[in-house]
Amino acid sequence: MEEEKDAFYVVKKGDVIGIYKSLRDLAEAGISVYDPSLRVYKGYGLSKQAEVYLGSCGLKNAAYSISASDVNDNTFGKLVPCPPQQPTSVRGNTSNTDPSPNRQQQILGKELVGSTSHFTDPRLNHMNFANQVETQMMSSNPQSCIVEFDGASKGNPGPAGAGAVLRAEDGRVVCRLCEGVGIATNNVAEYRAVILGMKYALKKGFKHIRVQGDSNLVCMQVQGRWKIKSQNLVELNKEAKELKDKFMSFQINHVGRESNSEADALANQAVNLMNGQVQEDWIGP
Template identity: 60%
Template structure:
């Protein structure tokens, strides 16, 4: 089916909104996961210039955008018409005639492309000698506390602080890979928590590089929190970090539930 000129599609599910240039774009992205009543597709023409500028101001400069509910302002997309979603295998993404569409409406709110968009990230690092053989460990949990995945990475010979940062980075990368958009991280390293929050300065160059990488990763989520917890409340991540000291540098293992 030939795409209509200047048409765009707004897909809403949960608390995230995605903006697509064609039906095939969002079908490839979402697949069958949105074939239910919780997903809504809207169609518009000529994405308003103020919307393009608004997305650019939020760092969204590609042809396909996604943005959180709290960042969507009233009337941002102009006039939209509800457009029932169809699976790519059914009718090749054809949109019903406009006579069968519900009345034109403005969209306020947002979309999420995974059924579970939030997770808890527990991270910890270990070093046998400080510096010594080091490992990074991370645990991803669902909001109800159930384990999603256990992660381990060998760090080589390095300090405990480096291992702590590597653990946070390991967990954030995996959360992004799995499509999570909201992350609450927690670890027993006060240094890492405060530096990532921007409350403490990073005087060591190596630590500054790691902190920069962690911040760049956290900025890819719609929301991010990091909290310091006592060591006794971080035991599972600690176990993974200690197991990781036996891995070669850069080697990653994961146990997904």
């Protein structure tokens, strides 16, 4: 299939849809327009306003998602099935005649409106569906991983350490990491931890990454949703965002301490290391 100017692709899987900017993005994400478990539609001229809003979810290469309640006949403009011979009913019925682009948009919208997810905050709705579609797309991709991070500071500021755990999508531990941070605040240690995890994920060749930690400040600032008030975090935030952009898809989530115990233990262990000293424990292939 030949690439066309201003084309974008709407991919439906289950009760979520992803929006991709090019056929190359689809291919790199391991998505085939002939996959019977997916419904793929093509549109033209995704608005800048829509891109900016969807991009605020923190995902790269237009691996965006949108909630069912926000889909209507005008959300994406005119859509056509991709490829043209694809079955026209998104519920799996076949037909020898393709309906009009407007009819395709109505079918797509009506099916998604039946989603069981309900949120009062539209932004949370978008983020929830972004997490779902990213998880679904990543779960079958061997180039994807989960990074758990945590930082510790004995004194805040005081002797500090960073810890990170890299996991395969099945939960299997691939690597455990500790890094000494020197005398620093807890927030600096948290940033050093997320940077540590991302660097080693890239080093290992992972292309799709899902990051989680119990620092809401780091998660929100890396997403660009919170302002940075402390000057000593500006460069760390810049480095984290530069690393984020090297992945084909990226997602970062805040989790409770109880879900981050292994990274926490590594961070406390790293307090005894010299600043910049890294200990690696590679377990996976």
